[in-house]
Amino acid sequence: MCLEDEVNLRWLDEKKPITRWLARLILPVEKISKETLFDCRMCGQCILHSTGMTCPMRCPKNLRNGPCGGVRPNGNCEVFADKPCVWVQGIERAPRLPLWQEDIHHLQPPVNWRLQGTSSWINLFTGRDAIRPRGWENANEPQTNSDQHG
Amino acid sequence: MSFVATRTQRPLRSDSRLERVLRAGLFAVTAELNPPDSADPQEVYDAALPLSEVTDALNATDASGANVHMSSLGLCAVLINAGYDVILQMSCRDRNRIALQGDLLGAAALGVRNVLAITGDDVGAGDQPEAKRVFDFDSMHLLRTMRTLRDDGVFLSGRKLTRPPHLFLGAVENPFAPPLHWRPHRLAKKIEAGADFIQTQFVFDIEIFRNFMARVRDLGLHERVYILAGVGPLKSPKGAEFMRTRVPGVVIPDAIVERLKKTPRERWRDEGMQICVELIQQVREIPGIAGIHVMAYRQEETVAEIIQRAGLFPRLTKPTASQS
Ligand code: SF4
Numbered sequence: 001m002c003l004e005d006e007v008n009l010r011w012l013d014e015k016k017p018i019t020r021w022l023a024r025l026i027l028p029v030e031k032i033s034k035e036t037l038f039d040c041r042m043c044g045q046c047i048l049h050s051t052g053m054t055c056p057m058r059c060p061k062n063l064r065n066g067p068c069g070g071v072r073p074n075g076n077c078e079v080f081a082d083k084p085c086v087w088v089q090g091i092e093r094a095p096r097l098p099l100w101q102e103d104i105h106h107l108q109p110p111v112n113w114r115l116q117g118t119s120s121w122i123n124l125f126t127g128r129d130a131i132r133p134r135g136w137e138n139a140n141e142p143q144t145n146s147d148q149h150g
Numbered sequence: 151m152s153f154v155a156t157r158t159q160r161p162l163r164s165d166s167r168l169e170r171v172l173r174a175g176l177f178a179v180t181a182e183l184n185p186p187d188s189a190d191p192q193e194v195y196d197a198a199l200p201l202s203e204v205t206d207a208l209n210a211t212d213a214s215g216a217n218v219h220m221s222s223l224g225l226c227a228v229l230i231n232a233g234y235d236v237i238l239q240m241s242c243r244d245r246n247r248i249a250l251q252g253d254l255l256g257a258a259a260l261g262v263r264n265v266l267a268i269t270g271d272d273v274g275a276g277d278q279p280e281a282k283r284v285f286d287f288d289s290m291h292l293l294r295t296m297r298t299l300r301d302d303g304v305f306l307s308g309r310k311l312t313r314p315p316h317l318f319l320g321a322v323e324n325p326f327a328p329p330l331h332w333r334p335h336r337l338a339k340k341i342e343a344g345a346d347f348i349q350t351q352f353v354f355d356i357e358i359f360r361n362f363m364a365r366v367r368d369l370g371l372h373e374r375v376y377i378l379a380g381v382g383p384l385k386s387p388k389g390a391e392f393m394r395t396r397v398p399g400v401v402i403p404d405a406i407v408e409r410l411k412k413t414p415r416e417r418w419r420d421e422g423m424q425i426c427v428e429l430i431q432q433v434r435e436i437p438g439i440a441g442i443h444v445m446a447y448r449q450e451e452t453v454a455e456i457i458q459r460a461g462l463f464p465r466l467t468k469p470t471a472s473q474s
Pocket of ligand 1: 072
């Protein structure tokens, strides 16, 4: 259950046919370009700019907030011993970005699996990628016991 | 004592022994209890007995190494009946957010007061590597969600609980896994997500650990969270070799392995314990360390002697570093 009414409709209205048409056009473009460039997994809620342009969904544990404790001493992945940990790469690359260097320290919300396979560019403009579970937003104010959403 | 004082202002999160010990500024000792491959509660009591007097709380591991055993929740329920303070480990590997939140309430109803959120070793590490990985949440998501249930009294969805759980929330950190310089920042994220206490991976490389803690203190993190350093005895040179090559995230310096190799076979056990005791004494001197977490897989019988030799028995002593 999400706060559908909190959706900030930015440039696109999710419900309008034009959005669906645009999505149909843009999806293959996004898919091909991002899969080629970033080995993107099309989670539909892109945080590449927060992770040094390294797709965190390539992590076999789907980690969105940094590496696990199993990274090998040579920097390779716990699960795929012959591949570098995507988070080790991301943390290395983040400071080289022109902007957003600090974003890697931000706490990323849980993945919305309903967006899997959709265009993150369209989701950005409809605001769909910014929908958080209601309880997640509440927790942004620590130490409060407010139930205003109840 | 300042790092104790700043945190004692807050009301108690739970009424767990672990929290009370830490809040009182006493040096905490927790230990890992490995669950039996059995349906018999007696085996749980037998495994816990050697740890009972020398620890403040026992960790009930959640299929660690991705090997199935009695569930951590079942283990906790059995131990609570016998009067132990338990730390329920919850891994993100096997359950999605629906199961995790439900188990959390169930655990609280059974009397669990400490919970430890972990990502979990990959299924590939265990004896059933063909299993499906879940990883719906990462450990930060789990921490934040547990805090939401506790502090906001709602599920992640926003739906209200009639009675929130009282929990002391834990997380883990591995100061020895790359990228080393980022580990303190990951710790900061875990604190932001809701961690009240931290248990670390095995400390064998004291230099790396000292550097990690220095950074933690620079960032002021030791004042926001209780850090328990992970320690444990090595059984044999072969055992040490196995741990550092096969157990994800464990780093053991060559010097320690060499020291064991030079020891005659009949003294391995004793030397392994001695190394552990020395490490405990060294971590105790590090400012910002609030306790230790002993992991003695299949050597639970050594824990009491280690605690005694390290001068931590009888329990409830002050941490050396914070006395000054
Ligand atoms: S080592 Fe890195 S890529 Fe591999 S599971 Fe852990 S965080 Fe993910």
